[in-house]
Amino acid sequence: MRILGIEGTAWAASAAVYRFDPAAPDADADPFIETDAYQPESGGIHPREAAEHMGEAIPAVIEAALDAADGPIDAVAFSRGPGLGPCLRIVGTAARALAGTLDVPLIGVNHMVAHLEIGRHGSGFDSPVCLNASGANAHLLGYHDGRYRVLGETMDTGVGNALDKFTRHVGWSHPGGPKVEAAAADGEYVDLPYVVKGMDFSFSGLMSAAKDAYDEGTPVEDVCFSLQETIFAMLTEVAERALSLTGADELVLGGGVGQNARLREMLSTMCADRDAEFYAPEPRFLRDNAGMIAVLGAKMYAAGATVDIEDSAVDPNFRPDEVAVTWRDGESVAIDPVERPERQGAEAVVTVGDERVTKRRLPKAYRHPALDERLRRERTVAEARLTSEARRRGVPTPVVRDVDVPAATLTFDRVGDRDLAAALTPARARVVGDHLATLHDAGIVHGDPTVRNVRLDGDRVFLIDFGLGYHSGHVEDHAMDCHVFEGSVRGTATESAADAALAAFEEGYAGRGADAVLSRLRDVEGRGRYR
Ligand SMILES: C[C@@H](O)[C@H](NC(=O)OP(=O)(O)OC[C@H]1O[C@@H](n2cnc3c(N)ncnc32)[C@H](O)[C@@H]1O)C(=O)O
Ligand SMILES: Nc1ncnc2c1ncn2[C@@H]1O[C@H](COP(=O)(O)OP(=O)(O)OP(=O)(O)O)[C@@H](O)[C@H]1O
Numbered sequence: 001m002r003i004l005g006i007e008g009t010a011w012a013a014s015a016a017v018y019r020f021d022p023a024a025p026d027a028d029a030d031p032f033i034e035t036d037a038y039q040p041e042s043g044g045i046h047p048r049e050a051a052e053h054m055g056e057a058i059p060a061v062i063e064a065a066l067d068a069a070d071g072p073i074d075a076v077a078f079s080r081g082p083g084l085g086p087c088l089r090i091v092g093t094a095a096r097a098l099a100g101t102l103d104v105p106l107i108g109v110n111h112m113v114a115h116l117e118i119g120r121h122g123s124g125f126d127s128p129v130c131l132n133a134s135g136a137n138a139h140l141l142g143y144h145d146g147r148y149r150v151l152g153e154t155m156d157t158g159v160g161n162a163l164d165k166f167t168r169h170v171g172w173s174h175p176g177g178p179k180v181e182a183a184a185a186d187g188e189y190v191d192l193p194y195v196v197k198g199m200d201f202s203f204s205g206l207m208s209a210a211k212d213a214y215d216e217g218t219p220v221e222d223v224c225f226s227l228q229e230t231i232f233a234m235l236t237e238v239a240e241r242a243l244s245l246t247g248a249d250e251l252v253l254g255g256g257v258g259q260n261a262r263l264r265e266m267l268s269t270m271c272a273d274r275d276a277e278f279y280a281p282e283p284r285f286l287r288d289n290a291g292m293i294a295v296l297g298a299k300m301y302a303a304g305a306t307v308d309i310e311d312s313a314v315d316p317n318f319r320p321d322e323v324a325v326t327w328r329d330g331e332s333v334a335i336d337p338v339e340r341p342e343r344q345g346a347e348a349v350v351t352v353g354d355e356r357v358t359k360r361r362l363p364k365a366y367r368h369p370a371l372d373e374r375l376r377r378e379r380t381v382a383e384a385r386l387t388s389e390a391r392r393r394g395v396p397t398p399v400v401r402d403v404d405v406p407a408a409t410l411t412f413d414r415v416g417d418r419d420l421a422a423a424l425t426p427a428r429a430r431v432v433g434d435h436l437a438t439l440h441d442a443g444i445v446h447g448d449p450t451v452r453n454v455r456l457d458g459d460r461v462f463l464i465d466f467g468l469g470y471h472s473g474h475v476e477d478h479a480m481d482c483h484v485f486e487g488s489v490r491g492t493a494t495e496s497a498a499d500a501a502l503a504a505f506e507e508g509y510a511g512r513g514a515d516a517v518l519s520r521l522r523d524v525e526g527r528g529r530y531r
């Protein structure tokens with residue numbers, strides 16, 4: 001069987017043909033790919049110019065793929081979104097026309113899911129967490145209950161776009177990512193802002209600081225080196241958080257920024273250190289390409305997931321979690337509720353005794369030593385302070401027995417016999433809402449209120465793990481805290497259980513300013529959408 005794939009969300013006018021055996025659509029076979037890249041004359045990607053390029057280049061790449069097919073095409077798959085509207089419309093029109101001419105079914109593919117599936121295809125992993133690090137996006141996906149859930153994502157720009165904006169600022173041509181990588185080879189480390197909130201993250205403060213550093217005379221090589229060290233450590237940390245939260249032990253990488261050797265090195269080190277497996281597709285499958293569209297198209301075709309022409313409109317904001325995943329088994333990223341005496345969390349090694357718990361933030365080999373030192377120290381201090389302060393404000397937390405800042409080690413009383421991931425109910429979620437509202441009223445942000453950081457002891461609900469916490473009275477920061485909690489529930493519970501728990505959580509989140517925070521929360525959810 002032969003599936004023709006067409007990609008054209010932004011810069012890559014690409015067509016591919018994937019020949020496969022319908023009895024084994026998962027088997028590893030190599031698609032033929034033909035790509036014509038758009039290269040802006042100056043500045044970044046201009047949507048109108050990109051669309052002009054798409055219109056001119058698409059017929060020839062399709063022609064090349066049809067030639068290489070060497071036999072009849074059984075279906076046409078195309079990128080429906082996300083991406084630039086003017087480009088998507090050209091590709092959609094071409095795909096519909098071709099499917100009509102050939103009289104074969106049409107398959108509408110989500111480009112971000114394709115970035116994920118090409119890694120799953122190449123690795124043979126069952127149920128990996130996926131880090132998509134591309135130009136316009138940066139997010140973590142995990143399969144759960146019929147969909148790929150967004151476990152964490154950028155709160156502002158995509159990771160490649162962030163790098164590209166910096167290189168534009170210093171006058172380098174598009175795309176900037178490879179130039180940052182080359183310049184970084186001669187750079188030294190300078191501190192830049194590091195912003196992780198649960199499994200979400202943001203680049204805007206970091207990018208402003210990088211531009212300021214350059215404007216103030218920091219050598220561009222140093223800024224590039226430090227941008228890589230900081231941004232990729234953030235992505236690696238959230239990937240590790242996603243592995244820890246879900247209990248998954250497989251990670252795949254997707255997206256054009258995945259071509260960066262330093263990012264791959266960090267992810268591979270992190271996975272090796274926690275006995276997880278890591279897979280990165282080769283570069284031609286990481287950057288935008290029609291091969292990944294054809295391969296996912298084949299899996300969707302085998303599952304009967306074709307689309308009627310009248311329902312095939314493109315969608316520039318097409319989110320991966322909108323796709324009903326019908327082409328694979330129901331194996332979720334595993335949730336591991338087993339309580340072990342020694343736990344490797346995302347950040348620390350935690351030893352749970354009968355009465356006491358010791359938490360050691362061991363050095364992370366993937367991080368630059370200076371950044372590693374800074375994060376371990378800051379977080380140990382914050383965790384000790386805020387755990388105690390929260391309890392004084394009436395939120396149950398473990399008593400802090402000892403703090404050793406140089407060793408980044410804390411000793412707490414043991415609390416609870418399981419966490420909320422293992423025993424989610426609306427009543428408990430309501431109490432979490434109440435606790436977060438109490439913290440926020442007192443000007444404290446938890447920073448990482450996931451279901452794993454809620455401990456249960458009979459009717460009592462404890463909050464732990466304040467290492468990402470800080471003081472703030474801003475509605476935005478309070479809304480982000482709620483967003484982190486809601487994301488962790490959506491990522492680990494079934495849809496109906498999550499709906500019930502989150503309704504109760506928001507009822508429990510009552511008190512001063514709650515309306516403003518919950519309305520900002522709706523805003524934050526919308527903001528994760530693609531640009
Ligand atoms: C929606 C779709 O159009 C979009 N595609 C996209 O962003 O192209 P992609 O090929 O996945 O990634 C391009 C980005 O990847 C960066 N990039 C390429 N090589 C890089 C390298 N060696 N190091 C860092 N970044 C690199 C480029 O600077 C650019 O920002 C997406 O997937 O978000
Ligand atoms: N005071 C405590 N009482 C009982 N169990 C605890 C306590 N502190 C931690 N644990 C257990 O250890 C696990 C990891 O702890 P913690 O969340 O503080 O570490 P972490 O490395 O920050 O983990 P993550 O970032 O994955 O949430 C918790 O999920 C919990 O099961």
Ligand SMILES: [Fe+2]
Nearest residue numbers: 134255256288
């Ligand atoms: Fe992409």
